[in-house]
Amino acid sequence: MCRIIASDIAVYFGERLLFTAPQLCFSKQDVIFLQGDNGSGKTTLMKLLAGLMPPTQGQIRAEDFGEISRWRKDSLLGKALYLHQHPYLFEGNVSYNLKLAQRYSVLSAAEQRQRMSSAIELAQLGDLLKANAATLSGGERQRLALARAWLLKPVLLMLDEPISNMDKVSQQLVFSMIEELKNQGTGLLLSSHQDSELIRLCNERWLIESQTITTSQIFIPGTPVELNRHHVAAD
Numbered sequence: 100m101c102r103i104i105a106s107d108i109a110v111y112f113g114e115r116l117l118f119t120a121p122q123l124c125f126s127k128q129d130v131i132f133l134q135g136d137n138g139s140g141k142t143t144l145m146k147l148l149a150g151l152m153p154p155t156q157g158q159i160r161a162e163d164f165g166e167i168s169r170w171r172k173d174s175l176l177g178k179a180l181y182l183h184q185h186p187y188l189f190e191g192n193v194s195y196n197l198k199l200a201q202r203y204s205v206l207s208a209a210e211q212r213q214r215m216s217s218a219i220e221l222a223q224l225g226d227l228l229k230a231n232a233a234t235l236s237g238g239e240r241q242r243l244a245l246a247r248a249w250l251l252k253p254v255l256l257m258l259d260e261p262i263s264n265m266d267k268v269s270q271q272l273v274f275s276m277i278e279e280l281k282n283q284g285t286g287l288l289l290s291s292h293q294d295s296e297l298i299r300l301c302n303e304r305w306l307i308e309s310q311t312i313t314t315s316q317i318f319i320p321g322t323p324v325e326l327n328r329h330h331v332a333a334d
């Protein structure tokens with residue numbers, strides 16, 4: 100099963116310890132709620148798992164992804180997609196942003212077409228296709244960014260505060276897209292600095308508190324619990 104495993108990691112900025120974590124495992128089909136106060140290190144953890152920065156101590160490795168490309172062979176880059184809470188959009192209109200993202204898709208042409216129309220419908224971007232991305236509201240930007248990720252059908256996706264600062268309508272649209280990604284088997288890591296509706300979708304919680312990351316199961320009534328799913332064979 101595709102997964103990213105962090106072992107005995109610690110992150111320091113200068114002398115300051117941000118957090119430590121003995122063992123974290125983020126697998127396809129996991130839906131994890133990452134909770135911690137502002138400044139506790141949620142974004143930093145996502146950057147580590149995306150391979151955008153290394154931990155100060157410890158090791159992070161990817162398993163079972165196959166070879167994406169030669170230059171990425173030993174790298175975490177490109178394995179878990181990370182969406183920043185203030186997403187970067189390309190200069191141009193909404194349609195251009197979607198088409199540019201699709202260039203990186205490895206799906207068949209038919210599936211790409213199908214995902215493009217479902218992305219536009221689910222994110223309700225139909226009336227905005229010709230709008231300049233720079234003029235979009237915060238909620239519309241988030242919806243466009245999630246639609247771009249949707250096009251790629253990622254194995255693992257990390258969403259940083261995906262429904263913060265959104266009105267109810269945008270929250271509901273994003274919530275539905277996340278739920279749909281979950282149903283399709285995408286592994287999700289969803290961060291929030293507060294209690295959130297998102298936790299209803301999750302089967303695990305990672306909590307950053309007192310500079311330590313702890314993990315616990317979230318038991319959803321009526322859902323079978325898969326035993327030993329977090330057992331990681333020692334190297």
Ligand SMILES: Nc1ncnc2c1ncn2[C@@H]1O[C@H](COP(=O)(O)OP(=O)(O)OP(=O)(O)O)[C@@H](O)[C@H]1O
Binds near residue numbers: 138141142143
């Ligand atoms: N490159 C860096 N150098 C020094 N300090 C940093 C660096 N990156 C992050 N920090 C600090 O680490 C802390 C954690 O930042 P991070 O963005 O990971 O927190 P967060 O939990 O995502 O916060 P929020 O909920 O406010 O988004 C902050 O105090 C931040 O200023």
